[in-house]
Amino acid sequence: MAATEEQEKAGNEQYQSKHMNAIFQEGFSFSGYERDLISWNLDGREFLDISGVTGADSISDGRGSVYADFDNDGDLDIFLVALQGDAHYLFRNNVGSSNRFLRVTLVGGDSGRDAFGAVVRLKTSHGVQTRVRTGGSGFLSQHDPRLLFGLGSDQLVEWMEVTWPGGQTQRWERVAAGSYVVHQGQQQIERIREPLSPLPDPTSEREDLIALLTFGPGDRFPDLELTPMEGESTSLHQLTRSGKRTFINLWTTFCIPCRKEMPALQRLQADFQAQGIQLVGISLDRQDTAPSIPKFLERLGIDYPSYTGGPNSMQQIYSGDEAQIPLSFLLDEEARVLQVFGGWSLETRDAIHALLEK
Structure with a gap:
């Protein structure tokens, strides 16, 4: 008996055919010039395609992307390595939000200076956020090694916790918004000033x-x-x-x-x-x-x-x-x-x- 639409499973030939038709209609191509995609995480419920709104839906055929706060203004920008053309692309996050942020730079000890695998968690009025210090993030690319947390209008976090690769856990209470360097095994965290580095305006x-x-x-x-x-x-x-x-x-x-x-x-x-x-x-x-x-x-x-x-x-x-x-x-x-x-x-x-x- 033929499967109904509700009964179709991934891998089913009919499912694959419909899936390919759908993504081709959305601009996908096997021959290059696929439009780049950026999605907005709606609190874990679903993802919203905001590629066109952000201007990041170019046909440059992205092959590697890096998320980093290049201008130190507290939000993530996107650097895209493109397959098509001679130039790569830097998409500046220019929303203009005045919300606060907390940024953590980890310095490992026995577990390695880069602290790959360390987990940072913190509690804000909006809930608990988690970031993991990773080494790679795509094709020949690596994201900003500094871990960035958005705080909204909060001036501080209730607590911040770091679990190092070796299993050691450190915790701090009532940490104010800003940028910090955290050394493994040291309870005193160092607050640092990261000057703004304005990016050039795109050409008209x-x-x-x-x-x-x-x-x-x-x-x-x-x-x-x-x-x-x-x-x-x-x-x-x-x-x-x-x-x-x-x-x-x-x-x-x-x-x-x-x-x-x-x-x-x-x-x-x-x-x-x-x-x-x-x-x-x-x-x-x-x-x-x-x-x-x-x-x-x-x-x-x-x-x-x-x-x-x-x-x-x-x-x-x-x-x-x-x-x-x-x-x-x-x-x-x-x-x-x-x-x-x-x-x-x-x-x-x-x-x-x-x-x-x-």
């Missing part, structure tokens, strides 16, 4: 975008070689000699967002003209896709001036192998960059509308 999307370019705001836009759909070749700096500001939109025929952005710009062509801004589209298509450009423009109904960039355009614009398209720029009368508009989104659309309403 705008800063990340500018870092992709060979130039920045205030610089002259590169003098690209340009070929119109009909007529003789020209250059970007020749186009900007009209004494007008220029709005440049970079696109390709294989760029999906471009298919939404370009018709939107077409509808705004009269508004650009009213503001004394010439609207120019520049294709960065590869040689193999360039023949499809005329039909692409016709299909989208684009009739504002459009050009194809020369063979060195990508190297002139982008500082490395990574390129963001679509990408738009507002240039002044001397081809200096006034504004940069990355991608196509509601924010980009609103920024362009705001430009045309001035």
Whole structure:
């Protein structure tokens, strides 16, 4: 008799099939780029997936993680070793809680200086908390050796107890919030001051975008070689000699967002003209896709001036192998960059509308 859903057991073929379907729907992949997961322990009752809220659900394919209070502010930050890409990630815990904490650094004696295996327990108004001093915590990684306890609004703990690897137990009553060093066999615990070490703020999307370019705001836009759909070749700096500001939109025929952005710009062509801004589209298509450009423009109904960039355009614009398209720029009368508009989104659309309403 076939098992009902309630009767299915782990290892059952039907169970495995449903389980795999469920985790694939949640973004799991055997081919890499699985989203990283972080869960919130709800007092031991269940775990809540808060990956998206925290910003830690990247597709970096984490292969090792370390939990440590890197900035000494009393909460744990996450350092992630990523399989995909050249960079690793430091997720700063920036909730901003003003609650108190107690941190313990253990120094072992006969059981070894690192005191691996020691157990620290303490009693707060919320109950008993337990931490174990461990040596490893994942692939080529180890968590903060200091044991951190959250106290909420409590100014002290009722008691703190350390059970060392050899079985010796030490206990202290009414320990105030703060950071301590505890030596095995010594009843006097040492309170220490751990200065805050502020972590740098993450770069903004705008800063990340500018870092992709060979130039920045205030610089002259590169003098690209340009070929119109009909007529003789020209250059970007020749186009900007009209004494007008220029709005440049970079696109390709294989760029999906471009298919939404370009018709939107077409509808705004009269508004650009009213503001004394010439609207120019520049294709960065590869040689193999360039023949499809005329039909692409016709299909989208684009009739504002459009050009194809020369063979060195990508190297002139982008500082490395990574390129963001679509990408738009507002240039002044001397081809200096006034504004940069990355991608196509509601924010980009609103920024362009705001430009045309001035």
